[in-house]
Amino acid sequence: MRCVMAKPGLVHPKMLDMLGDFFDSSCTIQEYTETQDEWGEPIQTWVDKIGHVDIPCSIAPSGGQEVKKADMTYVVSTHYIKLKGYYPEITEVMRAVVAGRNYDILLAGHDSRAKTTRLTVEVVR
Incomplete structure (x- = not known):
């Protein structure tokens, strides 16, 4: 009997449903918006995007790097988030x-x- 390996990253969507713990977190997508306070001054804030709240997801680190500038050093850390749904x-x-x-x-x-x-x-710090 011959065993054929699937290509990495190719998983049929119905297989994901069988893996109950695959989407072990939830994600909310937010949009940047600007409103005004009672004096007409702008208020900048993030608000939840309608229909994009508590989406089942999985998250994993993809790497990172350290950026050095003359007056400071900071870390850029990136991740992948896989959302269940289109x-x-x-x-x-x-x-x-x-x-x-x-x-x-x-x-x-x-x-x-x-x-x-x-x-x-990218992680917001």
């Missing part, structure tokens, strides 16, 4: 919130069957 409205000007931590969205993509959404994100 969310074509998500763009790079939004952010994701998982377990109370904020992530800037760097790239949003989808699988070929439009069943999952993959976000490449």
Whole structure:
């Protein structure tokens, strides 16, 4: 009997449903908005995007790097967030919130069957 290995990263969406713990977190997508206070001064804030709250997800680190400047050093840490479902409205000007931590969205993509959404994100510090 011959064993054939699947290509890495190719998983049928129905297989994900069988893995109860695959989407072990939840994600909320937020949009940046500007409103005005009672004196007409601008207030800048993030608000939950309608229809994009508590989406089942999984999150994993993808790497990071240390950036050194003349007056400071900081760490850029990136992650992948896999969302259960197809969310074509998500763009790079939004952010994701998982377990109370904020992530800037760097790239949003989808699988070929439009069943999952993959976000490449950066930790907001």
